[in-house]
Amino acid sequence: MSVDLTSYFEKYEALVAQADGVFDRVKNAYSDCVKCEEKCADCCFALFDLTLIEALYIHHKFNEKYQGSDKAELLEKSNRADRRIYKIKRKAYNDLQGGKNEGEILAAMALERVRCPLLNEKELCDLYEHRPITCRFYGVPTAIGGAGHTCGKSGFNQGEKYPTVNLDAVHSKLQQISAELLRDIQSKNIKLADLLVPLSSAVILDFDDVFLGIADEPVEEKSPKRRSRKKK
Numbered sequence: 001m002s003v004d005l006t007s008y009f010e011k012y013e014a015l016v017a018q019a020d021g022v023f024d025r026v027k028n029a030y031s032d033c034v035k036c037e038e039k040c041a042d043c044c045f046a047l048f049d050l051t052l053i054e055a056l057y058i059h060h061k062f063n064e065k066y067q068g069s070d071k072a073e074l075l076e077k078s079n080r081a082d083r084r085i086y087k088i089k090r091k092a093y094n095d096l097q098g099g100k101n102e103g104e105i106l107a108a109m110a111l112e113r114v115r116c117p118l119l120n121e122k123e124l125c126d127l128y129e130h131r132p133i134t135c136r137f138y139g140v141p142t143a144i145g146g147a148g149h150t151c152g153k154s155g156f157n158q159g160e161k162y163p164t165v166n167l168d169a170v171h172s173k174l175q176q177i178s179a180e181l182l183r184d185i186q187s188k189n190i191k192l193a194d195l196l197v198p199l200s201s202a203v204i205l206d207f208d209d210v211f212l213g214i215a216d217e218p219v220e221e222k223s224p225k226r227r228s229r230k231k232k
Contacts, residue, residue, distance in 0.1 A: 002209055005056060008181045012053050015173055019136045026140040026163050033155035033162075036139040039123040042153055043138035045113040047085065051171065052178035052195045054132055055202035061130040062203050074126065075204055077117035082200040088112050117200050132199060133170060142167050182213070189213030 027034040050058065066074060092105050118126045125131055141150045141164040148164060150156045179193040192213065197205070209215035 001207055001212070003181075003185055003212065003214070005060070005181070008053055008177055009057055009060070011177050011180075012057050012174070015170070015177075016133060016136070019133045019170070022165060023136055023140055030140075030156070030162065034139050035151070035153045035155065040153065041119055041123045042151060043135060044116040044119040044125070046138070047088070047109060047112055047114060047198070048132075048134045049196035049198055050132055050202050051174040052192050053174055053181060055195070055197050055205070056207055058127070058130065058132065058199060058202045059205065059207055062127060065127065074117060078200040078203040081114055081117045082198065082204060084114055085198050085200060088114070117203065133174070134167070137165050137167070137170075140165060144168060185212065185214050187213035 027036070062074070063071075088109065092109055095105050096102060116125075118131075120126050125135075139151045139154060141148060141156055141162045143149065143164050144167045156162055175193055178195070179190075182190050182193055189212065205211070210217055
């Protein structure tokens, strides 16, 4: 990749700092409700997607931290997780095309459990310091599309009012950074601003210049055809 992403990563990290600040404030105010603790990996099985800027950031930090056999092992775990997530999403798509209610499909997907490839045997995250924003909010009340969510292990009671993180607003800010990046590099693939991929894909994808829309696919040279010899 020839693009310098430093300034965009700094904008992303500013959002991360805000997310951590919000989590800490809610945790301090409702310490009896927030049950997050080391080796509690309930959130590490949830399905969620990353926007372009976050996928690029995770990909960069992963490659920066891991090399050799450790990297190869995590890539294999990511491949396995990615294949399973693809099957789940494919089934959801087929169900939607078959006329099944979208709400029922989303509810079924919310029950799916796929182990994050970065969750190690000690029930700890192998990229914890650079984990996605969604992971950082898990454990406090959130809302997506107007529907409230919270960790099943928390002490927050259904029906009561609590400070709630609007994940749609967070997602919008992440998309904005992604769109700014694509605009600044004059990408031909501006729809990448709407890209959503699971963490497993962010780890294994090749975010090269072709992917980002600033270079063309290399043209494969065709072997010259041999002239057939006429029989005498």
